[in-house]
Structure formats: structure tokens, C-alpha cells
Amino acid sequence: MQAGHIRLGPQEERMKLYSYFRSSASYRVRIALNLKGMAHDIIPVHLLKNGGEQFAPEFRKLNADALVPVLVDEEADADAVRSVLTQSLAIIEYLDETHPEPRLLPADPLDRAHVRSIALSIACDIHPLNNLRILRYLVRELKVSEDDKNAWYRHWCEQGLAALEARLANDPRTGTFCYGDTPTLADCCLVPQIANAKRLNCDLSGMPTLLRISDACNALPAFEQAAPGNQPDAE
Amino acid sequence: MQAGHIRLGPQEERMKLYSYFRSSASYRVRIALNLKGMAHDIIPVHLLKNGGEQFAPEFRKLNADALVPVLVDEEADADAVRSVLTQSLAIIEYLDETHPEPRLLPADPLDRAHVRSIALSIACDIHPLNNLRILRYLVRELKVSEDDKNAWYRHWCEQGLAALEARLANDPRTGTFCYGDTPTLADCCLVPQIANAKRLNCDLSGMPTLLRISDACNALPAFEQAAPGNQPDAE
Numbered sequence: 001m002q003a004g005h006i007r008l009g010p011q012e013e014r015m016k017l018y019s020y021f022r023s024s025a026s027y028r029v030r031i032a033l034n035l036k037g038m039a040h041d042i043i044p045v046h047l048l049k050n051g052g053e054q055f056a057p058e059f060r061k062l063n064a065d066a067l068v069p070v071l072v073d074e075e076a077d078a079d080a081v082r083s084v085l086t087q088s089l090a091i092i093e094y095l096d097e098t099h100p101e102p103r104l105l106p107a108d109p110l111d112r113a114h115v116r117s118i119a120l121s122i123a124c125d126i127h128p129l130n131n132l133r134i135l136r137y138l139v140r141e142l143k144v145s146e147d148d149k150n151a152w153y154r155h156w157c158e159q160g161l162a163a164l165e166a167r168l169a170n171d172p173r174t175g176t177f178c179y180g181d182t183p184t185l186a187d188c189c190l191v192p193q194i195a196n197a198k199r200l201n202c203d204l205s206g207m208p209t210l211l212r213i214s215d216a217c218n219a220l221p222a223f224e225q226a227a228p229g230n231q232p233d234a235e
Numbered sequence: 236m237q238a239g240h241i242r243l244g245p246q247e248e249r250m251k252l253y254s255y256f257r258s259s260a261s262y263r264v265r266i267a268l269n270l271k272g273m274a275h276d277i278i279p280v281h282l283l284k285n286g287g288e289q290f291a292p293e294f295r296k297l298n299a300d301a302l303v304p305v306l307v308d309e310e311a312d313a314d315a316v317r318s319v320l321t322q323s324l325a326i327i328e329y330l331d332e333t334h335p336e337p338r339l340l341p342a343d344p345l346d347r348a349h350v351r352s353i354a355l356s357i358a359c360d361i362h363p364l365n366n367l368r369i370l371r372y373l374v375r376e377l378k379v380s381e382d383d384k385n386a387w388y389r390h391w392c393e394q395g396l397a398a399l400e401a402r403l404a405n406d407p408r409t410g411t412f413c414y415g416d417t418p419t420l421a422d423c424c425l426v427p428q429i430a431n432a433k434r435l436n437c438d439l440s441g442m443p444t445l446l447r448i449s450d451a452c453n454a455l456p457a458f459e460q461a462a463p464g465n466q467p468d469a470e
Contacts, residue, residue, distance in 0.1 A: 066398070082408075109333050110308075113320045114317070120358075123355075141387075144377055
């Protein structure tokens, strides 16, 4: 099952996205590329197999942080260093600046700050606590039990999403999506986080606004095609 | 000891920053406000006293996440909801969009992505693992020892900063500062993180580039006046 704009086999597109199907941060960028209808090659990086392909020397040359996603925009610059982009939110801002339609950030500065703040509350205050390397450290180094590890996951996820629910439920700018009636950077972050929360059995019963928005997003092909299960490296 | 642009006593400035002297995220915004020479009131929120002033109902009305910083730009909009900004990076982008001089992001999209990526690697992949609420959960819920808690702190801080050192040491765009020869958003994030790393006795011996840049920043009044020890609520 391949998403509409993914080209497999011979890599021929200008944009190459190093991605892992289950990585939330990769998922965010896949949504953004699809929303903008930008052709791209997906290059899978398996975070679990082969001792973690993100630790391979050739990958660390692209990203010293050994994290996905990495976007390489091959035609953007002859300089190999400049054309390698890391950090999902920086990549999406770049895509929005260089391919402005459809806009993923509103025009007004206060509203841009609002959309960025929603995205950052997920990207800084929820997701980093729950990604693979953290959960691994809890188990391997701190000898935390499976139950305590899952409780940790649910604690940060539920606390962060509850605050976001309160915020969006009370903000008149909330529409079909996190901001208004077209998807933005905020939705690119919300949908992967909700998908993860469901996979880890978080209690989302008090979050009708977030679930409604996530459902509205997933009804769009751009979101659906970016989902982990629809990636070339899905298991 | 008050920073140059802070007005205490009667609150009279258009910009009000809810801040805690030791909060890295608040520190980032204080630097940005100072770099731009913007007058502002600092409103201290003590994260430890009174059960944590960030949990007070009147503060949670401003920020459901119960986190500092919060910037209120009182003249930006008559709508009280729209004028309340959260998330340090969203606030700094807002300041840069509304008060463009001096620029905290370069003009070129690839370079903007580079600067944002440095900032996000600190704000998403280092800082969130080490802030107060996380360390508290490790101790209170997971019964982690003081030694293991400090090892956790140093692990994520040193690993993240080592990757950033490798990156900046090898990028021709690195100058006196993280990018070129004037401070950017990246420096607003680096300096608080290095200050924290030193406070927690992280091993920074392999990070000459980061230390050189941090020193260059701290030689500027905008950075020095934003430091925790120079805040009205410093202890």
C-alpha cells in the first residue's frame, strides 16, 4: 500500500524523507508533504532492526542526533550540508515557506503563535517523554517495570492532551481542525500523538474536541496516506 | 538587580512576561526580548513555593499547561484569548515577526530551517527530559535514587549537547554564534541549556564550540541581563 506521492524503487524525486513508519515526528512531516502534494521518496530507517539503523555511521552523517525524520532537498542547494534538514517542525516550516500552498500557518502573527504553540505543546511537552529511547532508558537503566513504564507513558500523554483539550475547547479559533477549517501545522502534530495515545491505551474519554479533530483529519487522504500502516516499511 | 528593560512596581508595559528565574524556557524569551530592546514587565511565577504558583487557577486560565513562560501582549488584540501566548519558541517567533530588528532568524529558508533545527534539538530533545516536573516524577513516582536521577539528567543533556557540538563544529555556517555573527533563536536556546548543564555538573569537556558560543553570548548585555541571577525573583 503506497501513498499517492511516494515513489519507491529508483529514487528520483528531489525530496527524500528518511522516515520510520511508527515515528510520530516522521508522521508529522509525511502529512505536511501530502497536504502540499509534494512528490517525495520515502527512505525507511528501521529504529529497531540491525541495532537501530539510525545509529549507522552513514545516517549519523546526515543527522548527528541519530533521529528521524531527515529531509534532503536535493535541488535546494549544491552544498550537501545546507540541503539536509532535521527536526520535524523545522522541516514543516521550511516546506511552508518554500511551497506556500496550502498554507500550514495562518497569516496573522498572533494566530501563527497560537498554531505553533499547539504544535510545540505536543512536540516539546508530550512526545519527547514517550519516544523509544526514553522508554528504553526507563527499562534498561532504571529497571522500571512494564506497568510503571506504561503508567509513565499514559501520565504525560493524558496530562498534556487534557490541557490541550481544555485549550482548544475554549478557544473561538478552533474549527473543524485545531485552527479554523483547513489543516495546519498543529494538526500535523495532533494526529500522530492521538494515534500513539490510542495505541498505548491512554484514556481519551474526556477529550471530545481532540478526537473530533483527529477524525476530521483522518478523513482526508493526505492524513490517511501518511499513517504508519500505509507506509512502505509498515510491518 | 534589575535588567535594563524590566519595569517593576506598577505594571505599565504592553508586554508582560510570566517568568520563573530558573526556568530555561523563560530565560530564552527574556534573551529575545532584551536582544530586541523591548520594554516589558516581568511577572514572577514561583514554580516551587505555595504548592507551585503555576497551578493556581488564575494562572491556569492563562496557560492550561501550567508552564512558564507566558507572554501577554496587551495591545496586540482586544480579545483576551488571542493576546496570551505560550511556548517559548512560538513566543520568540512572534516577537521576530512583529519586531523584526534585529532578526533572530536568517532570511534564507534553508538557513532558517537550520537555526530552527538547532533550537528544536534543544527544546524537544534535551530540555523536556530534564525539567522540574520530570525529575519530580522520577523521584516521587518511580522512586529513583538521587544518583540515578542525576545520571538521567546528565545522560540526556550530554548526549544531546554532544550531537549539537558535532553538528556546529562541522557546519560552515557556525560563526561567533550558532549561526553567523549575530545572535539568533538558536543562541536563545543554547545559553540556558549550557547554564543548566553547568549547574548540574554535566561533562562539557568535549564541547569547545558550544562553550565558546555560550561565552560570546554571555558577553552581551542582552544575555547577561536575562540570566537567572539577574532576575527580580532570583534567590
